Amino acid sequence: MLNITSNYLPIGINRLLRMHWAVRKKEQAKLIELIREQVEGTAFDTPVHVTYTRKSIRYMDWDNAAGSFKLIGDALVDLGVIPDDNPKVITQFDVRQEKVSRRVEQGFECQICPSSAVS
Secondary structure (H helix, E strand, O other): OEEEEEOOOOOOHHHHHHOOHHHHHHHHHHHHHHHHHHHOOOOOOOOEEEEEEEEEOOOOOHHHHHHOOHHHHHHHHHOOOOOOOOOOOEEEEEEEEEEOOOHHHOEEEEEEEEHHHOO
C-alpha cells in the first residue's frame, strides 16, 4: 500500500479546464515534485484501488472534487507508479472530501493499493 499526503490543495476541474496550458504545465511540475519523494521506487504492475481525499475549508460538487484528481493521476503515471490512469489500471476510485477549519490544514491524501488487497 502507498500513502501520499500533501498540503497542496488540488485545483478543481472547473478551474483546470479554463487554465492556460503553460500555467497548467507549471502546476503539474510542482505536483510531480511534491509527490516524487513519497513514491520513489514504488511501482504497481497490477490493477489498483485509489482512495483520494481532498481536504479543504469548502466542499466542492462531487464531479469537481473527483476532477481535482486529474493532475495527481497524471503525476502518478509520469513518475511510473502506475502504468496508466485508465479504468483497466485504476479499477476502483473512491473520492472523499474532508472539511478542515483552517487553510493551513488543506491538502490531499491518496491511498493506492492493489485491487486484490481490497475486500
